[in-house]
Amino acid sequence: METMTLPTLPGNAAPRRLGRTSVSLTPVGLGGGPMGDMFAHLDEADVRATFDAAWDAQMRYFDTSPWYGRGMSELRFGANLRQRPRDEFVLSTKVGRVFDRPQDPVNFKGPFWAGGLKFQERFDYTYDGIMRSYDQSLMRTGINTFDLLLIHDLDVRHVGSADLVAQHFIDLERSGWRALETLRHYKEIKGIGAGVNDLGTIPEMLKRFDIDFFLVAMPYTLLDQGPLDHEFPLCQERGVGVVIGAPFASGILATGTSVPTPYYRYMPAEPPVIEKMKKIEAVCAAHKVPLKAAAFQFVLRHPIVASVISGAVTPEQARENVNLLGGEIPEAFWSDLKHQGLIDARAP
Template sequence: MAVSLDSRRKVGRTTLELPVCGLGTAHLGELYGYVDEAISRSTLETAWNSGMRFFDTAPWYGRGLAEHRLGGFLRTLPRSDFLISTKVGRTLHRPKDPATFDRGPWAGGLNFEVRFDYSYDGIMRSYEQALQRLALDTVDALVIHDLDAAYHQPAETYLGHRRALASSGMKALQELKAAGDIGAYGMGINTNEAFETVAPEVDLDFLLVAMPYTLLDQDSLHRGMAECLRRNVSVIIGAPYASGILATGASERASYGYAAAPKAIQDKARRLQDMASAHGIALQAAALQFPLAHPAVVSIIPGAARPEEVAQNVRHLATTVPQAFWSDLKAQGLLNPDAPVPGGGA
């Protein structure tokens, strides 16, 4: 079933409606390699001219670079014509020694040091800094970013951030929403552990799910995703290509979960590729359309580093994926038998 960029879906219990596909901007922060300024601008222009009207970014992406690039483009357009989300939980600061500062893991990006802060003051400061980088006076949604154990060691630091969010950080988000400054707030999720333990600790409008629900992995179907349906919490799929491998295909350089793809994932991706080829479609089309069949999902936000990648994503969304493809995936054990698929049915 082809997907129209004009289609919108309501976020949880809010009045905010998001297009079913937006543009993720991590690549414009130079995630895997340098992106020329003209190429970045052309990528954003292609997204706009293709009909995309939802853009997601974050202070972390290129240590402020992605927000600068996105805001420099969007500030010239009518504010009522687009929707934008950014993230909170990190503030950016000048490093003590800019000459020796390590910008990693970004290939390029900017010279800004990151400090995590999920308290009331930290959320408000992160929000205000983001507005300045974006050169906008409003955003439509804010996302609590990277409150995962892997980012915060030792364990007591992690628990401290969770306590700060629950005790005061949430108040900042609630105040911003009540004042009409934002339409919704959510949390970014990278792991099933965070999906099931951290996200339920606070009341949210949506979750931005990066890895736990893709064409490669539906382990969260009866757990985190089911809980979202029960609580009327919407889901935005942040990495429909599983951070790369479903876009590039299996290869030695393929990325999965923002790291080198392990052999088991490579093998499964290769089988998915073969099945897509047998049905005369691109694997990318199936990867983009699959998560949108889940009733909790309101949008997907694939990233792009070049204008041709945006154009390809638009074409893949317009591709009709035959029902037999989904049936064959389930018959071959490549897809959870209960997973909703485009065109209806589980």
């Protein structure tokens, strides 16, 4: 949004331009996964309070997806954003799945989500699939513009097999990409992105498509900097921006190792990860740096990262995510992590 004026968050964290798009993002945004009833059915009053807290804390970037709660997240984002000034926030959603009435609507129970809506999802990266997904998202939110659209979950873990990934890439190349380019050309959207869960996706996407930015959901965190080898340099060469979507690595960078079962990459953390985390926690303790603040601020130190988004389901979580930028972290903290080999020496 060329004329959008976004607020400044704590720690003089000014809005940042997203790659080569015209869009600027507040450095902290609200991720929509948990708003799809990821772990439990959410009370609508609590959802409203969380959005109010995020807005009052000057958060102005909101990211959702049709997949989150099979439409529930988009419904909630629309209900809580569409009465707010449209030129004061950035909204992104995703394409790659469309939703239909299930064959057995009474007994339907989809996978993964604790709650959500009773609609059957299917992957579709064709021209018609992209356009149908886009139209469905407009109707679910009740907001008639999106700023950004992202290609969602085009990887083996979500699609199911390498053969299916290859077929969906063919669909995207043959027609689906044309749908996205058409929307961008006619300025219905201001940027095309792709969600990234695994190393290797960024080079494959950049080889095939004129991508504006990536939402990196796991590979770049305080625990793992694999994209510094190849992916991020490629993005820098092309002016491609990055949003970080899982700063806590699905749990362990928020909870530390003191909980009974710390989670990393959505699975119980294995002993080598726990051992490394304990060393990171020791450096945090030595410098009196909160682990969560280190996780947030680390990813934002990279120059191509425009924003970090994290799910929140309570007002306290929303406020905390913004306040994590407020504490000054001494350079000696980062130097100690590098000296001990706990973060990549090339990390900004």
